[in-house]
Amino acid sequence: MPLGEFDVIARYFSRSCGRSDVLLGVGDDAALLRPPTGQALVAATDTLVEGRHFLPGTPAAAIGHQALAVNLSDLAAMGAEPAWALLSLSMPRVDEHWLAEFASGLYALADTHGVALVGGDTVAGPLVITIEVLGFVPPDLALRRTGARPGDLVFVSGSPGVAAAGLEQLRSGQASFESPDPRVRRFLRAEPRLALGQALRGVATAAMDVSDGLLGDLGKLLVASGVGARIDLERLPVAAELSAHALPERERYLLHGGDDYELLFTLPPAALSRVPELVQAGGCELHCIGAIVAGDQLECRRGGQVVEIKGGGYDHFAR
Numbered sequence: 001m002p003l004g005e006f007d008v009i010a011r012y013f014s015r016s017c018g019r020s021d022v023l024l025g026v027g028d029d030a031a032l033l034r035p036p037t038g039q040a041l042v043a044a045t046d047t048l049v050e051g052r053h054f055l056p057g058t059p060a061a062a063i064g065h066q067a068l069a070v071n072l073s074d075l076a077a078m079g080a081e082p083a084w085a086l087l088s089l090s091m092p093r094v095d096e097h098w099l100a101e102f103a104s105g106l107y108a109l110a111d112t113h114g115v116a117l118v119g120g121d122t123v124a125g126p127l128v129i130t131i132e133v134l135g136f137v138p139p140d141l142a143l144r145r146t147g148a149r150p151g152d153l154v155f156v157s158g159s160p161g162v163a164a165a166g167l168e169q170l171r172s173g174q175a176s177f178e179s180p181d182p183r184v185r186r187f188l189r190a191e192p193r194l195a196l197g198q199a200l201r202g203v204a205t206a207a208m209d210v211s212d213g214l215l216g217d218l219g220k221l222l223v224a225s226g227v228g229a230r231i232d233l234e235r236l237p238v239a240a241e242l243s244a245h246a247l248p249e250r251e252r253y254l255l256h257g258g259d260d261y262e263l264l265f266t267l268p269p270a271a272l273s274r275v276p277e278l279v280q281a282g283g284c285e286l287h288c289i290g291a292i293v294a295g296d297q298l299e300c301r302r303g304g305q306v307v308e309i310k311g312g313g314y315d316h317f318a319r
């Protein structure tokens, strides 16, 4: 007898969480949660659809990781500390092996960041995973997209583009999901930059996470802030994992790749002296790639020359 809906919830998604601010978790009609006084509640949700956000055949543990990571990355970009998550799971049938793997990937990342799964929904349908995350930030310290000003410097964390290279390895069949290739590992298990996001509170003038590609996402930040930017392509950090790729391909991964969960942010010149401390707190490299300018243009330069870059970010409804 395959498990029913309630057995699935009880067996895979009812682990106790150990957070004292969860007054009531999975099992009732809704969760009861106690937000800390004086903090704003930060909420974000993201959906993964098989064939669109992950390749058919992706190991379930990686899907569990990604479904939570993409959401935690949004909290990181707000400077928030994550606390709670809800999971809506639509799946064609009850596959216990799949569920055990999925739950292990999800809970492993949740445990790393002290996140409690407090509720959700379980339905039969195409494989679609929606997670909602909730976290906290002091309201006046939340990182928004709107605060970049001319003269601010544009930074990106870590090594953007590596996950996109990993995705391409998988898509082209050059690597399998089990491959030890660091590009593939990064794509399947990218880590949201939560520590960096919190360290940027009160320091960065604007921030967002790179989910649809560095250039397209920077464009969104610029529109939100009402400014332009000048980016020096030679200052983009080229990770060792990308060094084997020829320049055009490498630049495509760097500028248009998502899935690394890196943070893009702006610092006023006065905050430059704090970069070493941010590197330390964030546990990752930080690279200045350009500067904010007045106007509304995003200008990219290579070797001092302005270059035209085609293609922005990813738009689900674009034709």
Ligand code: ADP
Pocket (backbone or CB within 6 Å): 009, 013, 025, 026, 027, 028, 029, 030, 031, 087, 088, 089, 117, 118, 119, 120, 121, 122
């Ligand atoms: P309702 O019918 O009131 O919507 P459900 O039967 O869908 O309640 O869910 C029962 C309980 O299990 C609720 O507390 C709900 O939040 C939780 N739940 C359901 N599915 C999941 C899931 N995939 N992960 C975590 N909690 C879940």
Ligand code: MG
Pocket (backbone or CB within 6 Å): 120, 121, 122
């Ligand atoms: Mg329900």
